[in-house]
Amino acid sequence: MRAVAPALVASALLLCDLAAANSQAMTVQDALNRAVTLPSPPQRIVTIFASNTEMISALGLTDRIVGIEAFTRYPPDVLSKPLVGGRLGFSVDAVVRQRPDLVIVTPARQAANQLIDPMERIGIPVIVLQQGTVAEVLANIRLLGRATGISQRGDDVAAKLKARIDHVVRRVSNRERPRAIMITGRIGSGLLLVARTRTYTGDAVALAGARSGFAGDGLLAQVSPEAILNADPDVLLFAGNQRDLDELISRPGWRDLRAVRTHRAHAVSRAQLLIPGPRTVDGIEHLATLFHPQAFAP
């Protein structure tokens, strides 16, 4: 009964929230400094990219999603939603077919480029979100809460995530920060993609209590394997599966890396660390246990 009561209160609050929101138009400022006005809380939302879909789902609004793009894999109950785009870009026709009252995009792959202009002309509100840091992920969850007429729930969801991050930050503070490098992909020519410091992934690594394995920020996201061997990080992270990591570190030179010798080369989840959404917090918690195993020892 104790557990039910807060839930009842929460849903009552939510109803009040909805009622209040219904009576007024809402204007939010998006990542491109556009003022987006929503005449009423949107009921048919097209969420472009996994990050935006996951944020809307985290707010409990999965059933309002009417369109996603082809690379969105989570949560499972969005997979049956109509597709409005994929590898070759995004279709204005397919978006309009869903008669959305809100489109949420991020300026990645051609989405913002291809959709903002037509949607504005057709009269469909578009919110552009960017998540360059973990803090921006949380801010965007709050913003989406306001935009969809459930600001209280947005604040609650963001606050819970924030509390989990704060917990991690407290646990790892005052500890020696290992030097970490995260490999996020490999390209054909043998070059490796690494997470740069000024991205949400780099931010997640820092929050989890590590520092960059490279001196300086690095302009390019792609580096030669040699650069990683020279940097010789304390922890080597590979966003992908264990088999690919094993294949990589069994190569000549890699075996002698400090991180490999000390068994601190780890495969980590792409979904958690390469999608700037609520699951990034799971990623931070996992990274922290890898960086500071003693701090999280049972």
Add this chain to the structure above:
Amino acid sequence: MKPWLTLAVYLVAVLAIAACAGHDWATPSELLRAAAGDDSMRSRLLVEWRMPRVLAAALVGALLGIGGAVFQGVFRNPLAEPYLLGSAGGAGLGAAIALLVPFGVPQWLLLPLLAFAGAWGATATVVVVSRIAGAVDAAGLLLAGVAIAAILSAMRSFLMLALSDETVNLQVVLSWTLGGIQTPTWLGLGMLLAVAAGCLALTLALARGLDLLGLGETMATSFGLDVRHFIALAVLAGSVVVAAAVAYGGLVAFVGLASPHIARWLVGPLHRPLLPASALVGAIVVTLADALARSALPPAEIPLGLITAVAGGPFFIVLLAQRLRS
């Protein structure tokens, strides 16, 4: 008169088909309802997005057709393509800079401007370089153009690698270099129409000179044409046309090559009829290719440049084979 009627009928038919084409095909009655001012989301899509796009595609095609006819005339080489002269490469570099470097200037203004500056700069460089090298003939110009185009494309690739990040994405530039019609507003479309009309008028003024040049440089000189001066002028006029096409349509290959050939079959080699006929053929080809790009693989859109290259490549090979055999 007959070829003009044929071209006009084809253009109207193709425009009508293209206006219907999309991932969701529109019926003619839907189009009429939308044009009559219906306010549904679907009608707004058709009026504000699809119709300007179709007309922009036709105008970009017309520009490519005109540009191709000018360059083939200047170089007296039916294999000449605007792209061989570095003008498209220069426009490409200018556009990449506009897309990747945050200048704080609105992109609709910056992109055409820098594409334009790039095309002018590259073409002027080609002309100057070939003069310094002492190559006044067409082959020398073309080779200088190939060299400059290679340098420009390398610079563009480097910019794409160095400056792209998660927000200003590589793919935007990439998709632009693969070709694709920018959908203008109705006002923008009016401007594009004015630009295209201006380009046609500008190049028509060069028609007689291009005809004379076709007789050979000696003959043209004996008819009183200042060949060197005229070539420089015509090359610059051609690059204006190409820059306009590139600014609105990205890098769309082979239309500039194919359209003048098809037009020559219909109206003969004289440039006064050839230039407008080539514009019409280009308009028909690009309108059709763009309709295909928008409707073939829902929900995605195929880059226009890929369609024209796949269709135009074999055309180029056939022309090359004919020329080598003769």
